[in-house]
Amino acid sequence: MSGVTSVPVPTVVPATAARAKAAGAGGRTDSVRKRIVIHGILIIASLIAAFPVVRVLSVSLRPADRLLERDFKLIPDGATLQSFVHVLTETDLPQWLFNSLIITIGTSLVGLVFAATSAYAFSRYRFPGRGVGLTALLATQLIPATMLLVPLFILAVQLDLKDTYRGLMIAYSVTTVPFSIWILKGYYDTVPIELEEAARIDGCSQLEAFWRILLPLSTPALAIVFLFNFLTAWNEFVLARVLIGSSQELFTWPLGVLRFQAQFQTQWGDLAAASILISIPVVALFLYSSKWLVSGVTLGGVKG
Amino acid sequence: MNLDQTLGALGEVVTTLLVIAAAVVALEGFLYLVLVRWIKARMAVPFMLIAPAFVGLIVLIVYPLLWELNASFTNMSLRNFCDPGFPTMGIGVHCRTEGDMFIGVENFARVFTAPVLQQAGFFQVMWQTVLWTATNVAAHVAGGLGLALLLHRAMRGKGIYRALIVLPWAVPQIVALAVWRTELHSEFGMVNQLLSVVGVDGPSWLSDPTWNFVAMVAVNVWLGIPFMMVILLGGLQSIPSDLYEAAEIDGASSRQSFRHITLPLIRPVMTPAIILGVVWTFNNFNVPFVINQNELETSDTLVTGLFRAAFQYNRYGFAAAYAFIIFAILLVFVIFYVRRSGALKGATE
Helix, strand or coil, X not given: CHHHHHCCCCCCCCHHHHHHCCCCCCCCCCCHHHHHXXXXXXXXXXXXXXXXXXXXXXXXXXXXXXXXXCCCCCXXXXXXXXXXXXXXXXXXXXXXXXXXHHHHHHHHHHHHHHHHHHHHHHHHCCCCCHHHHHHHHHHHCCCCHHHXXXXXXXXXXXXXCCCCHHHHHHHHHHHCHHHHHHHHHHHHHHCCHHHHHHHHHCCCCHHHHHXXXXXXXXXXXXXXXXXXXXXXXHHCCHHHHHHHCCCHHHCCHHHHHHHHHHCHHHHHHHHHHHHHHHHHHHHHHHHHHCCCCCCCCCCXXXXX | CCHHHHHHHHHHHHHHHHHHHHHHHHHHHHHHHHHHHHHCCCCHHHHHHHHHHHHHHHHHHHHHHHHHHHHCCECCCCCCCCCCCCCCCCCCXXXXXXXXXXXCCHHHHHHHHCCCCCCCCHHHHHHHHHHHHHHHHHHHHHXXXXXXXXXXXXXXXXXXXXXXXXXXXXXXXXXXHHHHHHHCCCCCCHHHHHHHHCCCCCCCCCCCHHHHHHHHHHHHHHHHHHHHHHHHHHHXXXXXXXXXXXXXXXXXXXXXXXXXXXXXXXXXXXXXHHHHHHHHHHHCCHHHHHHHCCCCHHHXXXXXXXXXXXXXXXXXXXXXXXXXXXXHHHHHHHHHHHHHHCCCCCCCC
């Protein structure tokens, strides 16, 4: 289901493979003029990429009566944190964030368990239907998330799951599983099977070998998959809108933030402050984890 | 935060998790009895391992798709709603016997002949989608490759540039889109304020059809370049540097080594990235939906049009047929492209 796509797609590359490639482009040195041009282009690209973020930061610091003024200063005149205080105390934002957080943590863990066990079966067993299963997992990635909205909506109405978290959580638990299985299977494949065989000679059962040998060795991959599940569910919007969009007390943050946006003339400060609050942890997590993740689709590995 | 609401939400989440856990235990117990005790299958373990995930996928994807296929042959809508009842959910005959719901393939024909939305027909929306996908993917690849080539060298500040350029990808998408929608406001938005500094009278991005489409594409280009850049940078880093050294010794210009070393060797990375890029852009819902806020039909792509047909006009049967046609288009493209490029060869090994 391509609902996952609004989110970084990580894959884990075993550390040894990545290290070998860390060296860069070789030792060619550029002339001074070429270097100036390169830095110039990169500075412009960085400005374009970062400008909206900086601008929102600046708007969030504005006093309420100057929200719509034309002002390009980084720190506005009369800078104040009142938007942050307002959004945290007078609006439902904390509730929305809390709702998002518990749903997201719960479903990410469920998805991780489902994917970790399935990937083990695909990596270590040659069972009938294995190839078909793997291809079917890839094929699910083609299905537009929007395509499933009509049936899921009507099924949710029929089963009384609309305006509850139950339907949403089951969907979130499963959405990222196909991709996670592929990531984890790829990682398990790089762990030598001899380690598990040795453990079995020492008296472990196969599942014990999985639990005691392979899983601990796969911690980085498991962390990445958890992170990927987490970010996907955390950012999901359209299914939440269809399933819980009509009951405001259940809102997750994307629904709430778009409500701020819809009333933007009065709530630009709220929107800006909320955006900053929501983004900081996610961006920090993202930049931190990009140390090990990066480059999912690639067949060759990467270290950033 | 309201304590009742908070506890209520927490309670519901915990209950749901317990229900999922109980369902998994029941499923595994059932499989154990059937596979191990009854059939005594040799390969019981892998099936038990994959069972929870695959049952979940069947519930979430396969079953809804079957339901949708069934609905696509009916004229079900909000007004003409048939309660299919549990557990068949309308798969089978139930809905077909009730009145004259069953209309055969008429929905599929109607997608091409009648207006899909209120003014726009299928081919117009299709054309908008192709334009949207092609411009975006082209810009993502060009921009991503350009920046990756620039960053793929030893230089000062590389880490800082990378961190800044990756920002659009790192920021939660809904946040970025809500902010862009606000900044595109013709009077109070940053975009037009900046344009007026250089003396240009900015267009009304939110209500003018052409400019709305341009804005949509621009925002998605901004969002999508970092991903492509990171992927391609990974591809570049996996090219051994001695190839370039050898080429340099043989007197190759940097353009020649780009053409004959970089491009061919980056293809195994670039081809899947392009396929994924096309699929994701084609299926992208959030960007057109938020930037356009479901207003202009001239900015609809096939998937936002689908949302409108289903949830604004509530024509469920029609929307179901329309969904399958969209899926068929995507499937044909991917099969064609994968065959031709030989990508994903041996991916299931």
